[in-house]
Amino acid sequence: MDGIRMIVHIGILYLFYYAGVWIQETLNTVIPGSIIGMLLLLLFFYAKLVKPALIEKGANLLLSHMPLLFLPVTAGVMAHFSLFAGKGLILAVIAYISTLIVMLTAGWTAQWLVRRRESDG
Amino acid sequence: MDEWGIALPAIIGTVAVYYGSRVLYKRFPFPFLLPIVTGTAVIVLFLAAAGISYPAYMIGGKWIEHLLGPAVVALAIPLYKQREVLKMYAVPVMGGVTAGAAAGILSGYFPAKWAGIEENLIAAVLPKSVTTPVAMEVSASTGGAPALAAVFVMVAGIGGVVSAAAFFKWCGIRHELARGIALGSASHAIGTAKALENGEREGTASSVAMTLSAVLISVLIPSLAFILF
Structure with missing residues (x-):
């Protein structure tokens, strides 16, 4: 039963995903269909048209194994190995350091604002 | 068959x-x-x-x-469950994500420029902190190669999650919401997958940060392209 329920839940998530893709294509925007689908589902939750329980089993399965879903994509760097020579390597180092700078800036700013908020209340 | x-x-x-x-x-x-x-x-x-x-x-x-498509859609569940927390911390979330997006563009652009790298290559690095499909589109819209952009997205994703624990400790980022916002802003969905493992609140903060930063960066980079390139 649980297996069938999961498949149905994932099927419902696919409906929202394809609705999102359709909206993206219609509006011709760079925001990906999956993110539009997520916002759409959130809207349905708020409007009480869909209950989280209707999709929770399938959603939890996907969310708890998200790293698996990335493996085929990350393995794709293989197709671009030659890029990591010369300028590509410099850029990869810049990309990595810049990633740490983003973490630092976003994390510190958020933490500072959170603490300010908590000391207010 | x-x-x-x-x-x-x-x-x-x-x-x-x-x-x-x-x-x-x-x-x-x-x-x-x-x-x-x-x-x-x-x-x-x-x-x-x-x-x-x-x-x-x-x-x-x-x-x-x-399956990544429906998995991203599924992030609506933690977002909805944590809606009260998000409402309460709307300002830290917005502030953190905006600061992170700006820092990411500047710290990607200037070092590459100083290293004498061509503009079409720089254009592929700038959107590294957003999820692959957005990064590819943004890169293409500013003259960078989409496949190259996808590689830097992986560098940001994997580099970010591997470094996060030690880096947060080293620079004193302790609050779970701040960690989630940092992971989602820097390492998109790969960071969010990691944040979800650490807890529902951290995962929620990360999914919100990832979404906001995708929207922000897909507007910011093409608008700044006139100045940068």
């Missing part, structure tokens, strides 16, 4: 590699043994050793990749 002869082993093999690397990580929980790192390495090495091309592997791999 011939296609399934390639697809099935690729799918089963990928799932097996994933489970193996999870078991390994549970036993030895070091950041550089995260399933995304060891799993990627094993697949890349196996394909190279067996002489299988990436497009051939993707005949099966695409079925796994395809």
